[in-house]
Structures are given as structure tokens and as C-alpha cells.
Amino acid sequence: MDKLKQLLLTIMMSMMTAMLTKAADPYTFLDWTVSYMTVAPLGQQQQVIAINGMFPGPILTTTTNRNMVINVQNNLDEPFLLTWDGIQLRRNSWQDGVSGTNCPIPSGQNWTYDFQVKDQIGSYFYWPTTLFQRTAGGFGGIQVHPRSAAGVTVPFGQPEGDYFVLIGDWYAESHKSLRAALDKGNLLGIPDGVLINGKGSFNSTKDFELFTVRPGFTYRFRISNVGIALSLNFRIQEHQLYLVETEGSYTSQQYYDSLDIHVGQSYSILVTANQNASDYYIVASPRFVNLTIYQNITGIAILHYTNSTTLASGPLPDPPSIYDTQFSQNQARSIRRNLTTGAARPNPQGSYHYGNINITQTFQLYNSHPLVNGKVRFAVNDMSYTAPTTPLKLADYYNLTTNVFKLDLLPNKPQNITPTLQTSVISGIYQGFMEIIFQNTDNETVQSWHIDGYAVFVVGYDAGIWTEANRQEYNHWDAISRSSVQVFPNSWTAVLLELDNVGMWNIRSENLQQHYLGQEIYMRVVSPEPSDRTELPPPSNVLYCGQLAYLQPPSPKHHGHSSATDAHSRLPLKRLLVFFHILTWYMLQI
Numbered sequence: 001m002d003k004l005k006q007l008l009l010t011i012m013m014s015m016m017t018a019m020l021t022k023a024a025d026p027y028t029f030l031d032w033t034v035s036y037m038t039v040a041p042l043g044q045q046q047q048v049i050a051i052n053g054m055f056p057g058p059i060l061t062t063t064t065n066r067n068m069v070i071n072v073q074n075n076l077d078e079p080f081l082l083t084w085d086g087i088q089l090r091r092n093s094w095q096d097g098v099s100g101t102n103c104p105i106p107s108g109q110n111w112t113y114d115f116q117v118k119d120q121i122g123s124y125f126y127w128p129t130t131l132f133q134r135t136a137g138g139f140g141g142i143q144v145h146p147r148s149a150a151g152v153t154v155p156f157g158q159p160e161g162d163y164f165v166l167i168g169d170w171y172a173e174s175h176k177s178l179r180a181a182l183d184k185g186n187l188l189g190i191p192d193g194v195l196i197n198g199k200g201s202f203n204s205t206k207d208f209e210l211f212t213v214r215p216g217f218t219y220r221f222r223i224s225n226v227g228i229a230l231s232l233n234f235r236i237q238e239h240q241l242y243l244v245e246t247e248g249s250y251t252s253q254q255y256y257d258s259l260d261i262h263v264g265q266s267y268s269i270l271v272t273a274n275q276n277a278s279d280y281y282i283v284a285s286p287r288f289v290n291l292t293i294y295q296n297i298t299g300i301a302i303l304h305y306t307n308s309t310t311l312a313s314g315p316l317p318d319p320p321s322i323y324d325t326q327f328s329q330n331q332a333r334s335i336r337r338n339l340t341t342g343a344a345r346p347n348p349q350g351s352y353h354y355g356n357i358n359i360t361q362t363f364q365l366y367n368s369h370p371l372v373n374g375k376v377r378f379a380v381n382d383m384s385y386t387a388p389t390t391p392l393k394l395a396d397y398y399n400l401t402t403n404v405f406k407l408d409l410l411p412n413k414p415q416n417i418t419p420t421l422q423t424s425v426i427s428g429i430y431q432g433f434m435e436i437i438f439q440n441t442d443n444e445t446v447q448s449w450h451i452d453g454y455a456v457f458v459v460g461y462d463a464g465i466w467t468e469a470n471r472q473e474y475n476h477w478d479a480i481s482r483s484s485v486q487v488f489p490n491s492w493t494a495v496l497l498e499l500d501n502v503g504m505w506n507i508r509s510e511n512l513q514q515h516y517l518g519q520e521i522y523m524r525v526v527s528p529e530p531s532d533r534t535e536l537p538p539p540s541n542v543l544y545c546g547q548l549a550y551l552q553p554p555s556p557k558h559h560g561h562s563s564a565t566d567a568h569s570r571l572p573l574k575r576l577l578v579f580f581h582i583l584t585w586y587m588l589q590i
């Protein structure tokens with residue numbers, strides 16, 4: 001072959017590979033309709049947010065690298081917006097579904113999400129981010145399965161079943177009245193119960209949640225705390241919990257009697273039905289609260305053996321001592337990454353060498369709950385977030401930043417400043433290695449922080465105020481990487497993250513009351529040489545609002561989604577591929 005032919009062939013091959021990779025990542029098309037529904041998990045009827053008539057919403061089941069096209073029809077009487085908690089949306093913060101990235105879907109209209117679950121496996125959940133709606137539901141589990149042929153082994157045998165368990169504290173009041181209370185400057189009282197998959201406790205309702213297991217078999221339970229504020233302790237009577245995964249990292253496998261699950265966190269455990277045929281209690285009870293006052297705020301479901309003839313009986317399994325922060329901190333430290341297994345890739349995000357990377361930026365984020373303009377707010381370094389009407393991401397793209405937000409106003413550690421309302425956006429240095437220390441200055445409540453767009457290495461937890469000397473105690477070897485981290489009372493948690501995902505990313509309190517009242521910031525990561533390789537352009541159906549509302553075309557009537565048309569529109573790609581195939585074959589012949 002002469003040089004030209006060789007060159008042509010190379011070009012052809014690389015074009016084909018590029019196209020095949022895109023074509024090889026399959027699509028899933030879903031239609032979701034969001035509407036109100038009436039249920040009575042705590043005995044009294046209340047309005048909740050259902051998706052396709054389900055409360056909680058359907059489990060989003062997908063596979064690594066799949067493209068998800070989810071058309072969401074909003075039939076509520078107010079705007080709606082979903083986020084995919086823990087899904088990294090690489091190069092694509094356009095689909096993140098938070099106030100800083102997207103205009104909410106107006107009442108009566110639809111919007112189609114289109115994102116790829118790139119290089120991820122594991123357990124996550126989605127939830128509505130606007131208007132305090134998570135207190136009414138609208139959430140559901142996300143499970144990302146590994147590709148069978150990807151060459152990465154799953155470090156445990158195929159379980160007999162795979163159950164999602166969404167636990168969370170719950171109020172009998174509607175989200176609108178809870179929201180109205182917060183808007184007036186009041187805080188929420190104690191919740192009315194803990195729901196398990198949207199259902200009330202075994203001992204207080206006939207419609208409790210029940211998981212059936214075959215004796216001798218092992219089941220995977222994916223547990224997410226989708227609640228509002230309470231850290232919950234999860235346990236199953238007479239059964240050990242074998243922890244295997246958390247938010248996309250395979251853990252060093254070990255047994256626990258019970259597991260603390262903080263708001264926004266997800267875990268996978270394996271449970272083997274190795275006890276006598278019976279029914280057993282599954283319990284989710286609050287941590288770090290006065291149990292005299294919270295005694296009835298306990299979620300109870302049932303583990304039912306197929307050949308069980310006995311009802312669950314005896315006392316509920318004991319929780320850890322309620323104020324024992326040490327127990328929880330030790331448990332948190334014991335959750336390590338399994339270094340000899342991959343995740344979606346053999347060596348996810350350079351997990352073997354993160355301990356050698358030099359830190360390029362440090363942020364110490366202190367929580368506080370000041371009064372601002374006479375109202376209770378929650379803040380980070382004395383700045384309480386206020387969302388502009390124009391999403392930050394759009395403002396940035398259209399060069400409106402100066403009238404929407406000011407970059408880097410938030411100090412990288414607390415200064416002695418008067419608390420104010422701000423639209424805080426920090427700059428993350430692209431390809432830098434950021435250190436964030438979440439400092440909890442409150443002596444009673446556990447904080448829970450979430451970072452969009454990334455999984456972060458959780459390198460340390462300890463009591464007191466963080467100082468640079470604390471870096472010596474970091475886990476530089478097998479820290480877990482995840483997207484939601486807890487910060488114990490009067491303690492700090494340190495995380496490291498490699499800023500390789502361009503976009504506008506939300507860093508927020510997962511505690512919903514604190515989130516609603518301003519405890520969040522955004523991080524803007526830009527590439528010095530912008531291109532589609534580092535960040536996708538805005539989607540063609542992008543919604544406009546705020547200062548950009550004039551760009552929004554009038555909404556067409558929604559006629560339902562047809563995947564046949566989509567399949568059709570992708571036909572030319574297939575034809576082109578066949579053409580390249582023939583051409584390459586031909587060139588190999590000459």
C-alpha cells in the first residue's frame with residue numbers, strides 16, 4: 001500500500017471508531033408524566049408528587065454509557081425540575097436540573113433530558129430540586145448496571161434479587177404549606193414519620209413495605225436516604241449487612257450490624273436469607289436526636305422469607321447509642337475502596353494515585369445559620385445563596401455574568417463578615433486538584449454535602465476545627481469516592497476532587513431545609529480552549545427564562561413522544577456506517 005492509501009485508511013478507521021463508539025452506546029427513551037396523587041402513608045390523606053402514577057417514582061434502570069432520553073411532562077400546577085443525584089453528566093451540566101443550570105419546566109409543559117451515564121456504575125437517586133417539592137416525593141432510585149462485556153468484574157456473585165429501599169423522614173403536611181412556613185422565616189418542626197419506599201411503618205399501617213426473599217439466597221438492597229433532614233440508621237433484625245458499594249465505588253466488603261445513612265447518601269448491601277423461615281423487621285430510625293421526642297419517628301418494613309409462617313416479633317433490633325458520634329465516625333472511616341477491583345472502568349478516575357497529586361486550591365466551607373434581613377437563613381462562609389431568575393449556566397453562555405453573578409465573591413475560608421444573600425460562584429481551575437473542607441460548626445446536627453458533576457475522594461473526618469496539620473491524617477490510599485458526604489457535629493470532613501469535568505456544578509447541602517434557605521454554592525469549571533470535546537453545546541431544546549426569556553419560542557402543543565421518529569432520524573448514521581464498512585473492506589482488498 002502506498003503512503004496515501006495508508007493515510008486514508010487510518011483516517012477512515014479512526015472516523016469509524018469514533019462513529020462506532022457513539023453508535024455503540026445505546027439509547028433508552030422514556031416518557032415520564034409528573035402529577036399529583038393522593039396517598040396516606042401516615043394515616044391521613046395527603047397530596048404527593050407521582051411520576052407515571054407511581055410514588056416513589058419509577059426506578060431508573062440503566063447500564064454504563066447508555067444515553068438516556070427522558071421526556072418529562074409536568075402536569076403539576078407549578079414548575080418542576082429533576083436532578084440526577086450522583087450522575088456525573090460529563091461535559092454536560094446542561095442536564096443537571098438545578099436552578100443554576102436549567103430553567104424549570106413550566107406547569108403544563110414538557111422538557112426532554114438527554115444525557116449519557118458515562119463511565120459509572122452503582123446506586124443513586126433523582127429528585128425534584130425546585131420549590132421544596134422533595135417533601136412531596138417526585139424522587140426515585142437510579143441503578144446503573146455494568147456492561148456485561150466491558151471486562152470489569154463485579155466483586156461479588158450475581159444476587160438473587162435487586163431491591164431499592166428509599167428511606168427518609170416525612171411530613172404529613174403538603175410541600176406548599178411547609179414551604180410557606182420557611183418563606184415566613186419559621187423552621188420545620190419534627191417530622192411525622194419515616195417512610196420506606198413511600199410507605200408507613202409496619203406497626204401503624206396495613207400498607208407497609210415488604211421484601212420477599214428465598215431462604216438460602218443472597219439479595220442486593222440499594223438504600224438511599226431521600227429524606228429532608230434526618231440521618232437514619234438502617235438495620236435488619238437477625239441479619240448482617242454486607243456492604244459492597246456506595247454511590248458508584250465498590251467498597252472493601254465487610255459486615256455491619258447497622259449502617260448510618262445520611263441525607264442524600266446511597267449504599268448497596270448484600271443480605272443472605274440464612275435465618276429460620278420467618279418475617280423480620282427492617283428498621284430505619286433517626287440518629288443524633290433525642291429519642292424521647294422522636295420515639296415514633298421510625299420506619300419499619302418487613303423482610304419476608306417465602307416459606308415463613310411466623311410474623312415478625314420481638315423487640316426492634318437495637319440502634320447504636322444515639323449520641324455516639326464516635327461510633328458513626330469510626331464506621332465512616334471503615335468504609336474504604338476495594339483497590340483490586342474496578343468500577344465502570346478498571347482504574348476509575350486515577351484512584352490508585354490520587355494521594356500523590358498536588359493540591360491546587362483549598363476551600364474551607366463553614367456552615368452557619370444567620371439572620372439575614374430578619375429571616376433565618378443557612379449560609380456558607382456567611383453567604384446565603386439566592387438563586388437568580390436566569391440560570392448561571394445560561395447567563396455564562398450568553399455573557400450576562402455581570403448582571404447575574406460575580407465570580408469568586410465567596411471567600412475561600414470564613415472572614416469576619418456580615419452575613420448577606422449572594423449568588424456565590426467559585427472558580428475551579430480546570431484539571432486542577434481541589435481540596436474542600438466542610439466544617440460543621442453546629443454541635444447537634446449532622447450536615448450532608450453533595451457535589452454535582454464529580455465523585456470526590458473522602459480523605460478525612462475528625463472532630464474540631466480543621467487546620468493544615470490535619471492533612472497528615474488524610475487517607476491517601478484507599479479513600480472511597482462518592483458524591484454525598486456527611487459532616488458530624490462540631491467536626492470537619494475533607495474531600496479531594498480532580499477538576500476534569502467542565503461545567504457549572506452545584507455544591508449543596510442535601511438537607512432540604514438548609515438547601516432551600518441558601519446553603520449552596522456553584523463551582524464554575526471552564527476549559528481554556530473550549531470545544532465540544534470538553535463541553536457539549538447547549539441542547540437544542542434548551543429552555544430560556546429570566547433575562548433570556550425573550551429567546552424562548554412559544555411552546556408547541558405536546559402530542560406525546562414517539563420513539564419511532566427518533567429511530568428514524570438515526571437511520572442516516574447507520575447508512576453511513578455501512579458505507580464506511582464497504583469502503584474500508586474495498587481498500588483492504590487493493
Ligand SMILES: *[C@@H]1O[C@H](CO)[C@@H](O)[C@H](O)[C@H]1NC(C)=O
Pocket residue numbers: 071110111112113541558559560561562
Ligand atoms: C416535548 O415533547 C415532544 C415530543 O412529544 C418533543 O418533540 C419536544 O422536544 C419536547 N419539548 C422539549 C422542550 O423538550
Ligand SMILES: *[C@@H]1O[C@H](CO)[C@@H](O)[C@H](O)[C@H]1NC(C)=O
Pocket residue numbers: 153154155156251252253254338339340341
Ligand atoms: C475486592 O475485589 C476483588 C476483585 O473483584 C474481590 O475478589 C475481593 O473479594 C474484594 N475484596 C474485598 C475486601 O472486598
Ligand SMILES: *[C@@H]1O[C@H](CO)[C@@H](O)[C@H](O)[C@H]1NC(C)=O
Pocket residue numbers: 276
Ligand atoms: C431456628 O429453628 C430451630 C428449629 O426449630 C430452633 O431450634 C432454633 O432455636 C431457631 N433459631 C432461632 C435463631 O430462632
Ligand SMILES: *[C@@H]1O[C@H](CO)[C@@H](O)[C@H](O)[C@H]1NC(C)=O
Pocket residue numbers: 215216277307308309
Ligand atoms: C424453609 O426453606 C428452607 C430452605 O428450603 C428449609 O431449610 C426450611 O426448613 C424451611 N422452613 C420451613 C418452616 O418451611
Ligand SMILES: *[C@@H]1O[C@H](CO)[C@@H](O)[C@H](O)[C@H]1NC(C)=O
Pocket residue numbers: 290291292293
Ligand atoms: C430528651 O427530651 C426529654 C423530653 O423533652 C428530656 O427530658 C431529656 O432531658 C432530653 N434528653 C437529652 C439527652 O437531651
Ligand SMILES: *[C@@H]1O[C@H](CO)[C@@H](O)[C@H](O)[C@H]1NC(C)=O
Pocket residue numbers: 201203204295296297298316
Ligand atoms: C411502632 O414502633 C415504634 C418503634 O418501636 C414505636 O415507637 C411506636 O410507638 C410503635 N407504634 C405503634 C402505633 O405501635
Ligand SMILES: *[C@@H]1O[C@H](CO)[C@@H](O)[C@H](O)[C@H]1NC(C)=O
Pocket residue numbers: 292293294295296
Ligand atoms: C408515640 O405513639 C404512641 C402510640 O400511638 C403514643 O401513645 C405516644 O404518645 C407517641 N409519643 C410521642 C412522643 O408522640
Ligand SMILES: *[C@@H]1O[C@H](CO)[C@@H](O)[C@H](O)[C@H]1NC(C)=O
Pocket residue numbers: 356357358
Ligand atoms: C508537587 O509539589 C512538589 C513540591 O512543590 C514538587 O516537588 C512535585 O514535583 C509536585 N508533584 C507533582 C506530581 O506535580
Ligand SMILES: *[C@@H]1O[C@H](CO)[C@@H](O)[C@H](O)[C@H]1NC(C)=O
Pocket residue numbers: 397398399
Ligand atoms: C460570549 O463572548 C465570547 C467571547 O467574547 C464570544 O466568543 C461568544 O460568541 C459570546 N457568546 C454569545 C452567546 O454571545
Ligand SMILES: *[C@@H]1O[C@H](CO)[C@@H](O)[C@H](O)[C@H]1NC(C)=O
Pocket residue numbers: 443444
Ligand atoms: C450545643 O450547644 C448548645 C449551646 O451552647 C447547648 O445548649 C447544647 O446543650 C449543646 N448540645 C450538645 C448535644 O452538646
